[in-house]
Amino acid sequence: MTAKAIDPPTLELNADQLVDWLELAALFDPYRTARVDSLLASLKQLSEEAEENIGEANRGVEQIINEIENEIDLRRHHLGDTYPFRLGDGAEELQIVENWDEPRYSFYLVCLVTSHVTGSPILKIPPSxxxxxxxxxxxxxxxxxxxxxxxxxxxxxxxxxxxxxxxxxxxxxxxxxxxxxxxxxxxxxxxxxxxxxxxxxxxxxxxxxxxxxxxxxxxxxxxxxxxxxxxxxxxxxxxxxxxxxxxxxxxxxxxxxxxxxxxxxxxxxxxxxxxxxxxxxxxxxxxxxxxxxxxxxxxxxxxxxxxxxxxxxxxxxxxxxxxxx
Structure with a gap:
């Protein structure tokens, strides 16, 4: 169902956009979860197809992991109790809180969606x-x-x-x-x-x-x-x-x-x-x-x-x- 709403990730997305991708995927997922390892596997495959040097590609994925974790930590630090996402142990998945539609969380989620209304490389079906x-x-x-x-x-x-x-x-x-x-x-x-x-x-x-x-x-x-x-x-x-x-x-x-x-x-x-x-x-x-x-x-x-x-x-x-x- 999530694939209806968002496009697959690409190598052109920076860490900020990749975290947006994970957040939107969790919002639309029936189990409220976005798999970080699945995202990274997809990016790794794209990188390997684009790079002849596999070792160089692997180092790029490790850097992406660190950047994603840093960006999530930054959002959590700034937003405090209004951030509706939780990074699981081992940074393997990002999960949206069960009560995501409470006011304190809806403020962030509306901003997330609004920022992808036009020209988004992620959101396939924006509000219309x-x-x-x-x-x-x-x-x-x-x-x-x-x-x-x-x-x-x-x-x-x-x-x-x-x-x-x-x-x-x-x-x-x-x-x-x-x-x-x-x-x-x-x-x-x-x-x-x-x-x-x-x-x-x-x-x-x-x-x-x-x-x-x-x-x-x-x-x-x-x-x-x-x-x-x-x-x-x-x-x-x-x-x-x-x-x-x-x-x-x-x-x-x-x-x-x-x-x-x-x-x-x-x-x-x-x-x-x-x-x-x-x-x-x-x-x-x-x-x-x-x-x-x-x-x-x-x-x-x-x-x-x-x-x-x-x-x-x-x-x-x-x-x-x-x-x-």
């Missing part, structure tokens, strides 16, 4: 149709809002369109101000605001919790679930948004984050893009932040979208069933 529309417009927005709440340790509002609450931006900003965001609202908005503007390029706003305004930090977030995310920093949108909708901002510290589902393998690219975007919330950061944001909501903090966590879990189940149909 209504599943893809819901992923782009609803599900990833839930994750982003929760993650920004967890990052700030405080309230978060969902600004992105389509907005479930249906609130106009001015009304949404009034609710934020009433919950300690620390600014006044332009009513009506600034004269250069486009008449049909839906969200001003901002998907999430969050701020640090204080006994009284202003918050120590005011954060602007933008979701970017597609492969064109490197060219979409939120900071310029935030500057225009402030001019159009806010006034008397009491907080000097502004934060900006782009929320993406990807695991960035290239360290130099990762560092450069953090400079460009101010900060990136990627697949290694989003799940623990989102889980923390959910806990904050359960303890009474205003965190938009927290009541939609069940829709994330349901989407994941629906997609898995569709991929295996």
């Amino acid at each position: 149709g209504d599943l893809l529309t819901r992923l782009r417009n609803q599900i990833f927005q839930v994750l982003a809002t929760l993650a920004m709440a967890g990052l700030s340790g405080g309230p978060a509002i969902s600004v992105g369109w389509p907005r479930r609450s249906g609130e106009p931006i001015v009304q949404l900003m009034e609710r934020a101000a009433a919950n300690g965001a620390g600014f006044g609202i332009r009513t009506p908005p600034g004269q250069y605001t486009p008449p049909e503007e839906k969200d001003g390029g901002i998907d999430v706003m969050a701020w640090t919790p204080e006994m009284m305004p202003p918050p120590s930090n005011l954060l602007f977030g933008q979701t970017a679930s597609g492969n064109n995310w490197p060219g979409k920093p939120v900071s310029e949108h935030a500057r225009v948004f402030e001019n159009n909708y806010l006034q008397d901002i009491m907080t000097g510290n502004r934060g900006h984050a782009t929320i993406i589902p990807f695991r960035i393998w290239d360290k130099r690219f990762w560092q450069a893009q953090n400079l460009m975007h101010r900060s990136l919330i990627d697949r290694l950061r989003l799940p623990p932040h989102a889980y923390k944001g959910l806990q904050q909501a359960l303890h009474g903090m205003m965190v938009d979208e927290a009541d939609r966590v069940d829709s994330v879990v349901e989407w994941l189940r629906e997609y898995r069933a569709a991929a295996l149909a």
Whole structure:
């Protein structure tokens, strides 16, 4: 059944992609297990066919084993209790936890699938149709809002369109101000605001919790679930948004984050893009932040979208069933 959903591994996949391959294989496997030794045997065969020197090929496989183990350890270290996979004794198999569809694990799994929606060398049947529309417009927005709440340790509002609450931006900003965001609202908005503007390029706003305004930090977030995310920093949108909708901002510290589902393998690219975007919330950061944001909501903090966590879990189940149909 797994073969319906994913393509066989190839020698072109780096260690990061090979671990993704194992994770997706475990997600789709009826026994929730991906055999690492089977993956390595497949790669070894491909390598032997491509290399006349068998000894050189064997050394390459040993290196791959170490890289896979290191990548799994890194993910487990960063993600903690939100990582849904366990590496068996002897590193022979990767198994997904039995309760993989609980919220704490679904955050990572949705990111894993989302990062392979387009141009994937692994995922044969990515989300499409209504599943893809819901992923782009609803599900990833839930994750982003929760993650920004967890990052700030405080309230978060969902600004992105389509907005479930249906609130106009001015009304949404009034609710934020009433919950300690620390600014006044332009009513009506600034004269250069486009008449049909839906969200001003901002998907999430969050701020640090204080006994009284202003918050120590005011954060602007933008979701970017597609492969064109490197060219979409939120900071310029935030500057225009402030001019159009806010006034008397009491907080000097502004934060900006782009929320993406990807695991960035290239360290130099990762560092450069953090400079460009101010900060990136990627697949290694989003799940623990989102889980923390959910806990904050359960303890009474205003965190938009927290009541939609069940829709994330349901989407994941629906997609898995569709991929295996």
